[in-house]
Amino acid sequence: xxxxxxxxxxxxxxxxxxxxxxxxxxxxxxxxxxxxxxxxxxxxxxxxxxxxxxxxxxxxxxxxxxxxxxxxxxxxxxxxxxxxxxxxxxxxxxxxxxxxxxxxxxxxxxxxxxxxxxxxxxxxxxxxxxxxxxxxxxxxxxxxxxxxxxxxxxxxxxxxxxxxxxxxxxxxxxxxx
Numbered sequence: 001x002x003x004x005x006x007x008x009x010x011x012x013x014x015x016x017x018x019x020x021x022x023x024x025x026x027x028x029x030x031x032x033x034x035x036x037x038x039x040x041x042x043x044x045x046x047x048x049x050x051x052x053x054x055x056x057x058x059x060x061x062x063x064x065x066x067x068x069x070x071x072x073x074x075x076x077x078x079x080x081x082x083x084x085x086x087x088x089x090x091x092x093x094x095x096x097x098x099x100x101x102x103x104x105x106x107x108x109x110x111x112x113x114x115x116x117x118x119x120x121x122x123x124x125x126x127x128x129x130x131x132x133x134x135x136x137x138x139x140x141x142x143x144x145x146x147x148x149x150x151x152x153x154x155x156x157x158x159x160x161x162x163x164x165x166x167x168x169x170x171x172x173x174x175x176x177x
Contacts, residue, residue: 026140029071029079037070037078038110038117046108046119051086059090059099060170064162066155068146070110080108081143083150085159091171101163103156105147107138 044063051061068081087101109121125134135144150156168174 026136026138028140029073032070032072032078034067034070034080037112038080038108038119040065040067042117042119043067043080043082043108046122047084047086047106050122051088053088055090055099058092059088060167062087062089062163062166062170064159064166066150066159068143069140071140076111076113078110078112080110081139082106082108083147083155083159085156085163087160087163087167089163089167089171091167091173094173096167096171096173098164098167103150103159105135105139105143105150 043065047063047065048061051063053059053061063084063086065085066083068083070078070080072078082105083103084106085101085103088099090097090099104124107123108119109123111118111120123138125131125138135147139147
């Protein structure tokens with residue numbers, strides 16, 4: 001009797017791990033085309049709307065993203081994984097200045113209803129000791145591998161340059177900061 005109970009428990013644990021992923025790991029979802037889930041512009045607008053700008057009369061927020069992938073969690077719910085680069089620029093006395101910014105991986109939670117998409121949350125890893133554990137909780141292995149290379153593969157520099165180009169266009173500036 002005890003032996004069959006143990007076997008049933010082991011089978012239940014195996015089924016649970018298969019369905020939910022390993023403890024501390026990331027569950028597997030169906031990969032889908034990010035363009036079918038949400039537009040780049042909607043992601044960018046979501047990020048810039050949430051950015052802190054302590055001088056809105058003289059400064060403007062900009063954002064560029066590299067979308068890594070998207071996954072279908074359920075019929076309506078999706079995750080979109082991206083690297084985000086955000087900047088705040090000012091244009092004073094004919095000089096374009098980068099006032100601040102940040103760069104980080106992000107998991108956007110998106111609710112999709114037909115052709116309508118709504119971002120319901122944006123999850124980012126914590127700082128310091130929490131970063132490593134949060135990366136494991138928020139991103140699947142194949143996205144974590146891409147996250148590891150953004151500094152070396154030129155992604156961050158490309159996104160920074162894209163923010164600068166947006167700022168130049170917005171302020172009508174031809175000069176580099």
